[in-house]
Amino acid sequence: MTRKLPKVIVTRKLPDSVETRMCELFDTKLNLNDEPMSREQLIEAVKEAEVLVPTVNDKIDAALISQAGDQLKLISSFSNGTDQIDVEAATKKGIVVTNTPNVLTEDTADMTMGLMIALSRRLTEGTKAVENGSFKGWSPTWMLGQRIWGKRLGIVGMGRIGTAVAKRAKAFGLSIHYHNRHPVDEATSDELEATYWDSLDQMLARMDIISVNCPYTPATYHLLSKRRLALLKPNALLINTARGEVINQEALIDALADNKLAGAGLDFISSEGGISPELMKLSDKGKLVILPHMGSATIEGRLEMGERVLINIRTFMDGHKPPDRVIPGIS
Numbered sequence: 001m002t003r004k005l006p007k008v009i010v011t012r013k014l015p016d017s018v019e020t021r022m023c024e025l026f027d028t029k030l031n032l033n034d035e036p037m038s039r040e041q042l043i044e045a046v047k048e049a050e051v052l053v054p055t056v057n058d059k060i061d062a063a064l065i066s067q068a069g070d071q072l073k074l075i076s077s078f079s080n081g082t083d084q085i086d087v088e089a090a091t092k093k094g095i096v097v098t099n100t101p102n103v104l105t106e107d108t109a110d111m112t113m114g115l116m117i118a119l120s121r122r123l124t125e126g127t128k129a130v131e132n133g134s135f136k137g138w139s140p141t142w143m144l145g146q147r148i149w150g151k152r153l154g155i156v157g158m159g160r161i162g163t164a165v166a167k168r169a170k171a172f173g174l175s176i177h178y179h180n181r182h183p184v185d186e187a188t189s190d191e192l193e194a195t196y197w198d199s200l201d202q203m204l205a206r207m208d209i210i211s212v213n214c215p216y217t218p219a220t221y222h223l224l225s226k227r228r229l230a231l232l233k234p235n236a237l238l239i240n241t242a243r244g245e246v247i248n249q250e251a252l253i254d255a256l257a258d259n260k261l262a263g264a265g266l267d268f269i270s271s272e273g274g275i276s277p278e279l280m281k282l283s284d285k286g287k288l289v290i291l292p293h294m295g296s297a298t299i300e301g302r303l304e305m306g307e308r309v310l311i312n313i314r315t316f317m318d319g320h321k322p323p324d325r326v327i328p329g330i331s
């Protein structure tokens with residue numbers, strides 16, 4: 001007798017090997033052309049799927065969840081962040097939510113260092129100069145950046161990614177400072193020779209480089225507000241590989257334009273405002289390096305995310321607690 005396979009709907013194209021395994025294990029509906037699903041298509045999906053596999057692009061809010069049929073039991077997100085999902089609404093409706101933690105940590109920490117160096121050593125400006133022919137040969141005073149060795153780095157959010165950034169930054173000769181809800185354990189603190197700041201404001205005012213590595217939750221929305229951005233030293237650099245919404249983007253643009261801040265390296269701009277002409281102007285002036293949400297974009301990372309999704313669905317369907325369950329208000 002063949003066992004009825006659970007109906008799984010995947011909202012975006014995933015790496016081939018992940019999709020193949022999904023088709024082997026479940027009754028899977030793939031999105032082969034990789035077009036983001038419209039709201040209508042998402043509604044159809046939650047009415048049909050037993051398991052939905054969305055990504056960071058899909059807004060799974062309370063209104064969508066309220067339209068889900070009783071058959072929908074699991075939302076196994078192909079993402080680390082779950083700010084795009086109303087986990088509380090899902091939980092109330094008896095739908096379990098899982099994510100893909102841990103597997104993006106090292107790649108995101110690498111990208112944080114990449115942005116830090118790109119910004120401080122003017123990598124994108126240098127590349128453009130070669131491409132547009134304005135490079136006419138080496139000169140002692142041309143394209144000078146700022147050294148990062150010996151500088152103070154303040155990390156906002158010392159979870160897995162923040163700690164991975166700290167380890168790399170220490171090897172680059174930066175001294176490590178951080179603000180977090182709680183200090184890290186003693187062994188980690190000793191290894192990093194880190195300074196804990198209970199007061200975010202106090203830390204921000206003293207750092208040469210700030211790296212934002214906290215999750216986006218209602219509590220961290222615009223954590224780097226206009227008031228806090230004004231605390232930064234005028235020669236400070238700000239790096240954000242967390243969600244754009246953690247920084248007040250309008251205030252950031254003003255601070256950069258008014259030379260109240262030396263530069264920003266962003267992997268992800270806030271969905272509020274999008275890529276404005278002001279942002280592009282700052283990028284042309286070398287005050288800004290923006291990447292299109294590439295922090296975790298490695299093939300290894302994507303395969304491991306797929307692996308987590310498969311394990312979560314499999315474990316759940318076998319009647320056990322999936323390992324990466326997201327608990328409302330905690331994860």
Ligand code: DGY
Nearest residue numbers: 056078079080081296
């Ligand atoms: C995630 O999964 O939350 C990442 O932002 C995707 O890169």
